[in-house]
Amino acid sequence: MIIRPDYIESIKPFMNKPLVKILAGVRRAGKSTILDMLKQELVESGVNIENIISRKYSEIEFEEINSKEMYEDLKQAIAGKGHCYLFLDELQEVFGWEKVVNTLFEGEDVDIYVTGSNSKLMSSEISTYLSGRYVLIPVYTLSFKEFLTFKNKPDIQVKEMFNEYLRYGGFPVIGISDFDTKSAYQIVEGIYAAVITRDISKRHKIRNKDLFDRVVKYIIENVGKTFSANSIVKFLKSEHRTLSVEAIYNYIKWLSEAFIIYQCQRYDLQGKSVLKTQEKYYLSDISIKYCKMGFNTKMIASMLENIVFLEMKRRRYDVYIGKNSTKEIDFVGIRRDEKVYIQVCRELPEESEREVENLKEIRDHYHKYVVSMDDFAVGNDNGIEIVHIADFLLREIW
Secondary structure, eight states: OOOOHHHHHHHGGGTTSSSEEEEEOSTTSSHHHHHHHHHHHHHHTTOOGGGEEEEETTSGGGTTOOHHHHHHHHHHHHTTSSSEEEEEESGGGSTTHHHHHHHHHHHSSEEEEEEESOTTTTTHHHHHHHTTSEEEEEOOSOOHHHHHHHHOOTTSOHHHHHHHHHHHOOOHHHHTSOOOHHHHHHHHHHHHHHIIIIIIITTTTOSOHHHHHHHHHHHHHTTTSOOOHHHHHHHHHHTTOOOOHHHHHHHHHHHHHTTSEEEEEEEETTTTEEEEEEEEEEESSTHHHHHHHOOOGGGHHHHHHHHHHHHHHHTTOEEEEEEETTEEEEEEEEETTEEEEEEEOSSTTTTHHHHHHHHHTOOSSSEEEEEESOTTOOEEETTEEEEEHHHHHHOSOO
């Protein structure tokens, strides 16, 4: 087991506090492993292993369990043991689980940690029962820094390793292994299929699976590009298929809830407001695009954007596309009273004038970056830092 210390450190302040700790993210992002790390931390700190109760509700022994059976099982497991720690994995598999967690939280001497692969189940339902008494910890696939740790190849240059990260993505099962690209994409295809089938198609009773798959493919093809539900309707009409705008909005919503995609809205830098139109979408891991479409160098520009977007999310930024009059900034990151502006491109100097000029028009003191894969394009242009993406991702502070 390779430790992911950033997650452990983000959870530690809440341990043994009256809050339910919720780890949420796409399937196979490493949530279960993070629970294992926490157990190890507890045992090393002197907690009796018998006081740590673990349940993995995605396993076959819990396939038909209902909320009442879940409660009785956990109640029996903690009986007579004093303060216990509950590690409840993939809870969305049990209907009514939030009532069980709330009852145990209020009535028993327990510290509760749960994981889930659906944001709807981890937010709206539980907020009814645990309003103000839970903390949500998003879990993402491997950052580039974590990927280097998992690969453990100190003899290979960082920029070479970034090329590998760009081609393979960040699912931990890929990072910890030495698969060839075909095998790696097959594994990601399996993860993707499980989410699409189990977390979306079955849960929402999608009847026309072929049409749903075509919409999903369209969204994946257009990662990092502006599109709307209406544009998808027009595209489907060109293929002699029909689907309502409402159905497409539902598909996008369900994909977001299952952490396949993340929405990135536009932010008006002059009016300082979030705009409701012309949003973009990014994948929870770039390898999802490769497993459906294969790897192609024409994809690199949008995948670099995707990588930077995810890194900003990991660092707890609210991430937006910046609109500054007629100019667009790839990303504006807002975190409390901090901001950061980032332009992403594949190569410089051909693209440098547009990228730098867009940033120069922003008249404030916050950090501004142009990030690329160009080995020779580094430096500072009137306060705008130009940096290689591998170095940028490994910086502790932006």
